[in-house]
Amino acid sequence: MSETARRAEIWRVAGAVCDPEIPVLTIADMGVLRDVRVVGEVIEIDITPTYSGCPAMNMIALELETTLEAAGFGRPRINLVLSPAWTTDFLTDDAREKLRAYGIAPPAKAAGRRGLFGVEHVPCPRCGSYLTEEIAPFGSTSCKSLWRCQSCREPFDYFKCH
Amino acid sequence: MATTSITVQATPLLAYLLKRADDALILGHRLSEWCGAAPLMEEEMALANMGLDLIGQARALYGYAAEREGAGRTEDDYAYRRDERAFGNLLLLEQPNGDFAQTMVRQLLYSAFIDPYWRALMTSPDATLAAIAAKSEKESAYHLRHASEWVIRLGDGTAESHRRAQAALERLWPYTGELFAPEDEALVGLVANPPTLRAAWRETLSRVLAQATLTMPTDGWMQSGGRAGAHSEHLGHLLAELQYLPRTYPGAVW
Numbered sequence: 001m002s003e004t005a006r007r008a009e010i011w012r013v014a015g016a017v018c019d020p021e022i023p024v025l026t027i028a029d030m031g032v033l034r035d036v037r038v039v040g041e042v043i044e045i046d047i048t049p050t051y052s053g054c055p056a057m058n059m060i061a062l063e064l065e066t067t068l069e070a071a072g073f074g075r076p077r078i079n080l081v082l083s084p085a086w087t088t089d090f091l092t093d094d095a096r097e098k099l100r101a102y103g104i105a106p107p108a109k110a111a112g113r114r115g116l117f118g119v120e121h122v123p124c125p126r127c128g129s130y131l132t133e134e135i136a137p138f139g140s141t142s143c144k145s146l147w148r149c150q151s152c153r154e155p156f157d158y159f160k161c162h
Numbered sequence: 163m164a165t166t167s168i169t170v171q172a173t174p175l176l177a178y179l180l181k182r183a184d185d186a187l188i189l190g191h192r193l194s195e196w197c198g199a200a201p202l203m204e205e206e207m208a209l210a211n212m213g214l215d216l217i218g219q220a221r222a223l224y225g226y227a228a229e230r231e232g233a234g235r236t237e238d239d240y241a242y243r244r245d246e247r248a249f250g251n252l253l254l255l256e257q258p259n260g261d262f263a264q265t266m267v268r269q270l271l272y273s274a275f276i277d278p279y280w281r282a283l284m285t286s287p288d289a290t291l292a293a294i295a296a297k298s299e300k301e302s303a304y305h306l307r308h309a310s311e312w313v314i315r316l317g318d319g320t321a322e323s324h325r326r327a328q329a330a331l332e333r334l335w336p337y338t339g340e341l342f343a344p345e346d347e348a349l350v351g352l353v354a355n356p357p358t359l360r361a362a363w364r365e366t367l368s369r370v371l372a373q374a375t376l377t378m379p380t381d382g383w384m385q386s387g388g389r390a391g392a393h394s395e396h397l398g399h400l401l402a403e404l405q406y407l408p409r410t411y412p413g414a415v416w
Binding site: 054139 | 190204214217222289290294
């Protein structure tokens with residue numbers, strides 16, 4: 001296998017590792033997987049945390065080690081990189097649709113101060129209604145807030161802009 | 163006598179990293195004390211979430227300190243194996259949670275400072291510091307918003323919530339002077355200097371407190387000492403809990 005092909009294959013295998021808290025998304029979908037480098041026999045993988053204290057990072061690093069070892073690539077070296085800071089804009093369109101189908105309202109695009117502090121209009125992931133309201137700014141994980149739909153009355157998680 | 167304590171020979175940069183990390187760790191730990199005791203479920207999650215962000219920031223800073231010290235230490239060594247006098251956190255952050263108003267006022271006083279502080283640090287020529295700041299700034303902005311909303315709701319709420327919020331403000335005010343202590347001269351140009359952020363801090367507070375119908379206390383005697391390791395009686399108790407396990411069972415791992 002050529003160096004390039006090997007790197008692409010490692011990227012594919014590594015990128016298929018799922019986020020332990022949002023199992024419908026892979027770390028490639030999330031934009032958590034940042035880089036793969038092959039230096040001789042050593043494989044280096046860069047991942048970036050969504051939030052500083054995200055407890056999923058340890059799980060993801062462990063999953064990467066076992067997945068790559070199982071695929072015959074040996075144990076990779078995992079680096080945690082902070083720059084560029086993760087943003088919800090790293091989420092692919094495909095990832096947004098997967099989130100919505102899973103019942104989590106995807107973040108609005110072009111995250112930033114406006115998204116963080118402006119009035120947000122979040123459509124219900126179940127019925128699509130815009131008649132929704134925030135129940136709590138902090139939800140079940142660092143990256144989500146808790147909302148409620150006033151049309152279908154269902155509560156739902158919103159993947160907040162970051 | 164055997165000891166599990168470590169002593170760090172701190173250069174100006176190392177001392178800087180440790181005190182900023184200590185700030186985040188100690189406040190994060192205080193917030194974690196609300197677990198199971200918050201006034202409502204949603205707030206239980208909010209306090210734990212903010213605590214987690216802060217502990218994450220502390221880990222990044224301790225991790226970088228370990229790299230710069232180059233003595234083979236890890237983030238855990240700094241958090242668990244330094245004695246009280248080696249901690250350089252702000253006195254404000256080790257103050258007990260008190261009631262919910264006091265916790266939220268403390269959060270506001272710190273967030274209103276650290277949010278513009280991280281933003282200023284994003285332009286540091288030290289790439290790692292700039293990256294940590296860029297990460298932390300997003301989180302502190304959210305904390306500032308949350309604390310502001312609560313202080314406004316408490317101040318402009320019932321007579322009782324107003325009284326408690328004002329009392330918390332008076333009680334914690336003497337600890338705010340320490341926020342603006344200048345950095346070591348050796349770090350000029352490398353890190354943001356706190357005195358330059360005082361105006362922005364007062365401006366944020368004036369806006370929030372006016373909306374909360376609370377009165378900003380007048381500056382009087384300011385208590386300091388945290389940065390030099392001279393702490394209030396509360397830090398020792400906090401560390402006793404925080405460090406108990408690794409001190410009692412040295413080398414214990416999951």
